[in-house]
Amino acid sequence: DTAVSQTPKYLVTQMGNDKSIKCEQNLGHDTMYWYKQDSKKFLKIMFSYNNKELIINETVPNRFSPKSPDKAHLNLHINSLELGDSAVYFCASSQPGSTEAFFGQGTRLTVV
Amino acid sequence: GNSVTQMEGPVTLSEEAFLTINCTYTATGYPSLFWYVQYPGEGLQLLLKATKADDKGSNKGFEATYRKETTSFHLEKGSVQVSDSAVYFCALRLRTGGGNKLTFGTGTQLKVEL
Numbered sequence: 001d002t003a004v005s006q007t008p009k010y011l012v013t014q015m016g017n018d019k020s021i022k023c024e025q026n027l028g029h030d031t032m033y034w035y036k037q038d039s040k041k042f043l044k045i046m047f048s049y050n051n052k053e054l055i056i057n058e059t060v061p062n063r064f065s066p067k068s069p070d071k072a073h074l075n076l077h078i079n080s081l082e083l084g085d086s087a088v089y090f091c092a093s094s095q096p097g098s099t100e101a102f103f104g105q106g107t108r109l110t111v112v
Numbered sequence: 113g114n115s116v117t118q119m120e121g122p123v124t125l126s127e128e129a130f131l132t133i134n135c136t137y138t139a140t141g142y143p144s145l146f147w148y149v150q151y152p153g154e155g156l157q158l159l160l161k162a163t164k165a166d167d168k169g170s171n172k173g174f175e176a177t178y179r180k181e182t183t184s185f186h187l188e189k190g191s192v193q194v195s196d197s198a199v200y201f202c203a204l205r206l207r208t209g210g211g212n213k214l215t216f217g218t219g220t221q222l223k224v225e226l
Contacts, residue, residue, distance in 0.1 A: 031212055041150075041199055043216040056213055090155060094212060101205075101214055103148075103156040 003027050006091050006104035013081055014112055021076045021107045023091030030096055031055075032074035034066060037088040037106070046089075049074050050096065081111045114139045118202050118217035125192055125224050133187040133220045135176075135202035143204035145169075145178050145185040146214070150199045159187075159200070192224045 004025045013019050025032060033056075034046040048056035052068045063079045078085060088108050094101040119134040137143065147159040147169070160169030165180035174189045185202060202217040 033213065035214075041219040041221070043156075043201065043219070045213045045215075048213055050212075092156075092214075096212060100158055100161065102158075105155040 003102050004091055004093055004104040006089075006107050008107060009105060010108050010110075012110045012112060015081055015083060017081050018077070018079045019081060019109070020078070021089055021091075021109070023074050023076070023104060025072055025091075025093040025102070027093055027102060028072075028095075029093040029102075030071055031094050032068065032071070033092040033094075033101070034074065034076050035090040035092060035103075037090060039087070043090070047074075047076075078109075081109075083111050085109060086111045114143070114204060114206065114215045116202050116204055116215055116217035118200075118220050120218070121199075121221035123220060123222050125222070127194055127224055127226055128191045129224075131187070131189040131192045131196075131222065133200055133202075133222070135185045135187065135217060137183050137185065137202075137204050139183075139204055139206065141206045143206050145176070146203040146205070147174070147176055147185070147187050148201040148203060148216075150201065150219070152198070156201065192222070194224045194226060197222055197224045 031050045033048045037043045047066045049068045065077045068074045088106045091104040092101045115138045144163045146161045148156040149159045160171040162169040162178035168177045176187045199219045201219045203214045
């Protein structure tokens with residue numbers, strides 16, 4: 001039973017399109033995150049939500065809009081996709097006060 | 113600001129060799145420290161952690177000791193296997209403030225050959 005699941009696993013799309021990546025966690029955690037991993041494997045936080053409220057937005061372009069309909073879901077919508085958006089996007093969750101974060105399998109986004 | 117510096121890879125070792133991957137950190141508070149592993153085509157998994165100075169995290173034969181005096185958290189394994197081939201990430205999280213986010217190093221790719 002997957003703890004943090006993301007869909008789709010792979011996404012290939014053209015420049016200028018709008019796409020969404022979905023994330024769900026069944027761990028009962030209050031905090032969820034989106035991280036971006038670039039082609040050199042560097043991982044950087046994009047957003048963090050705690051109980052549906054945005055608490056971290058790390059200077060991400062406003063073409064990226066996270067949406068948290070409930071605390072078990074944190075979706076990432078991207079408008080007007082650019083070539084530089086190609087990366088692997090990881091969803092994660094944790095419980096406040098806990099040291100461990102659980103990661104999804106990642107979504108490899110390729111913009112052509 | 114907070115940052116994590118890891119040795120650059122790739123690191124290529126023969127099976128049963130000794131592994132060290134260096135990690136040092138800069139933090140404004142008292143961080144918890146982590147090593148995550150990413151196997152090919154997979155997501156990140158927590159390998160081990162340490163939450164305070166002098167703690168030693170260990171798992172699957174890997175160890176790392178939280179050294180506050182040298183701000184380091186080096187990963188070691190006495191005898192690596194081909195199945196240990198992966199990318200290893202050192203990370204920190206502040207215990208207060210910081211929004212509970214992880215700050216990662218750049219990752220070190222390990223290749224273990226027969």
